[in-house]
Amino acid sequence: MLLHTIYLVAIVAEAMSGAIMGMRRDMDLFGICVVGTITALGGGTMRDILLGNYPLGWIAHPEYLLFTIGAAAVTALVARFLHHLRNVFLVVDGLGLVAFSVIGCDIARANGMSPGIVILAGMITGVFGGLLRDVLCNQIPLVLQREIYATVALFTGALYVGLLWFEVDPTIAPLAAIGAGFVFRLLAMCFHWKLPSFNGNGIRGFE
Amino acid sequence: MLLHTIYLVAIVAEAMSGAIMGMRRDMDLFGICVVGTITALGGGTMRDILLGNYPLGWIAHPEYLLFTIGAAAVTALVARFLHHLRNVFLVVDGLGLVAFSVIGCDIARANGMSPGIVILAGMITGVFGGLLRDVLCNQIPLVLQREIYATVALFTGALYVGLLWFEVDPTIAPLAAIGAGFVFRLLAMCFHWKLPSFNGNGIRGFE
Amino acid sequence: MLLHTIYLVAIVAEAMSGAIMGMRRDMDLFGICVVGTITALGGGTMRDILLGNYPLGWIAHPEYLLFTIGAAAVTALVARFLHHLRNVFLVVDGLGLVAFSVIGCDIARANGMSPGIVILAGMITGVFGGLLRDVLCNQIPLVLQREIYATVALFTGALYVGLLWFEVDPTIAPLAAIGAGFVFRLLAMCFHWKLPSFNGNGIRGFE
Incomplete structure (x- = not known):
């Protein structure tokens, strides 16, 4: 129940993120809503296609689309006021x-x-929505380049699987994983933690 | 029957569109045929994957591939004469x-x-072929940026579903929806109708 | 058995190719491993999704992921020495x-x-891994632009299907197709064989 509420808040936030990126690329209202929706629901859609898990979440629950389309459209209208919300968004x-x-x-x-x-x-589920957003907006996916973002998702999942393995109560395990993962993400943002990157510019001929 | 004929003409037109975009990107004959085919059949393929509707259309009917590959290859050969056909194409x-x-x-x-x-x-089905074409050609999908294009597809679909809901004869409903949608599209082209767009350049930090 | 060994060597080579492209785009360790893995396994994944062939190969055999992630990570660490390996890689x-x-x-x-x-x-299976790599790295897929690469894959497949049609022994047919296709690829590289390409820059208005 709590998880479902967090999920709905999260798809609204992701749809906002996609809508803003679409606006920066001079998209029209349709494009803004499409990019917002794909940012919000694309990760879960990709997961379900890879697992062969049908029907997809937003086909079983089309009301999710109303959330994401509505969030993207509202974002387009009120965008000039959004810079006040940056920290809330993060x-x-x-x-x-x-x-x-x-x-x-x-x-x-x-x-x-x-x-x-x-x-x-x-x-x-956590990161492919943003990755698809960036492909549609014709830029290298941010999640592949910077910050401990995907690592937080992997840490959260590994902790969750580990807790269930040790037979932690299945109502407590997800909340504990979410709490620890969330703290990790906040710390990563505060301290600008990064994974190492490597300069490959000198290497030719491997494509 | 008529719908099937329109479909075959339409995939030829879409394959031409993809082939021309590929030629502008210095693709070779293989690339031109791939982009043409993905432009023509990519929307239906995306739809079927999302719905879990197997086998895909072009796997059940491989002859569609001959149409799209043939159309793309012929386009590459006769492209210099194609500017006369621009209005026919549209x-x-x-x-x-x-x-x-x-x-x-x-x-x-x-x-x-x-x-x-x-x-x-x-x-x-209507717009994702062109979207995939643009992703392969490394540009922001045009359908997300300009003109009443996707809106025509949504209007046509909504009208069709509405007509069936009111129990209009199922041989008449698709033709009525196609006719009305086509007129809408022609008007949108003539009068350069656009959806609103929104400038998001000033907004930082939401990705 | 031999085919399986070649497969494992090949996914390591493809993961290297993806990792190097990711490094050139300033990706971090996560991005390098993702692009390496998608380059190696993306072609087979795309094929299985299009065919509706579940479970996907790397879901049935998660150990493949260890090969590709390991190969990508090692590539990032030793990249400065890799230019000696260019010909081996090709x-x-x-x-x-x-x-x-x-x-x-x-x-x-x-x-x-x-x-x-x-x-x-x-x-x-042969070419879509590299195509997805290039989309993630925000460039027009190389396979659509240059050299006899996809043509080698089509030739190999057609020869293999033809040999089976003529009831060649099913342990010999794949090796014969691999051998002939490999020689074709080496010749194409040595002599820089190319498919024709066509200049489409003058054509406007077909998208």
Whole structure:
């Protein structure tokens, strides 16, 4: 129940993120709503297609589309006032990331997947919406370049799978994973934690 | 029967569109045929993957691939003469857009989808081929940026679903929806109708 | 057995190729591993989604992910020494291309596909990993622009299907197709064979 509420808040935040990116690319209202919706629901859609888990979430629950389309359209209208909300957005986005991860893990577990695939399904749910947003907006996906973002999703999923493995109460395990993952994400933002990157400019001829 | 003929003409027009975009990107004959085929059949493929509707259309009917590959290859050969055909192309493309929408609605209905998803499936069939074309050609999808294009697909699908809801004869309903949608598209082109767009350049930090 | 060994070597080579492209785009360790994995396994994943062939290969065999993630991470660490390996890479990549094609054909045949779709499935297995890599790295897919690369995959698949049609021994047919395809690829590289391309810059108004 709490998880479902967090999920709805999170898809609204993700739809806002997609809508803003679409506006920066001079998209019209249709494009803004499409990019917002794909940002919000694309991660779960990708996960379900990879797992063969049909029907997709937003086909079984078309009301999710109303949330994301509505959030994108409202964002377009009130965007000039949004810079006040930047910090709220970052917090909600971080909460969404970990909630998406736990939800993705649950769906993979319900499909009988092995632990590694469960954790991966959580990560895909958390980060592939933003990745698809960036592909549609013709830029290299941010999640592949900077900050501890996907790592938070992997950590959250691994912690969740670990807690269930040690038979922690299944009402407590998701909340504990979400809480710890969320704190990790906040710390990563505060301290600008990054994964190492590597300069490959000198290497030719491997494509 | 008529719908099927329109469909075949439409995939030829879409394959031409993809082939020309590929040629502008210095693609070779293989790339031109791939982009042409994905432009023509990508929308229906995306729809079927999202609905879980297997086998895909072009796997059940591989002859569609001959149409799209042939159209793309011929386009590459005769491209220098094509500027005379620009207006023909725009009309056939508009007809294809509305025909794709109605066909997409039919397939979603046959899969037992709810009305909102049926309309969405029609829109995806109509516009996602061009969207995939633009992603492969490394540009922001045009359909997200300009003109009443996707709106025509949504209008056509909504009208079609509405007509069936009011129990209009199922041989007349698709033709009426195609006719009205086609007129809408022609008017949108003549008068350069656009959806509103919104400037988001000043907004930072939401990705 | 031999085919399986070639497959494992090939996904390592493809993961290296993706990792190097990711490094050139300033990706972090996560991005490098994701792009490496998608380059290696994306072609087979795309084929299985299009065929409706579940579970996906890397979900049934998660150990493949360890190969690709490991190969990408090691590549990032030792990249400065890799230019010595360029020719080795090109040979392994060519071997992988033809092996992927034959494996893709086998899976499509096991799913009861018609000969044309079997050959297409082989080509998709061989080239779509690199295509997805390039989309994620925000460039026009190289495979659509240059060299006889996809053509080698189509030739290999067509030869394999033809050999099986003439009832060549099913342990010999894949090796013969791989051998002939590999020689074709080496010749294409040595002599810089290209498909024709066509200048479409003058054509406006077809998108």
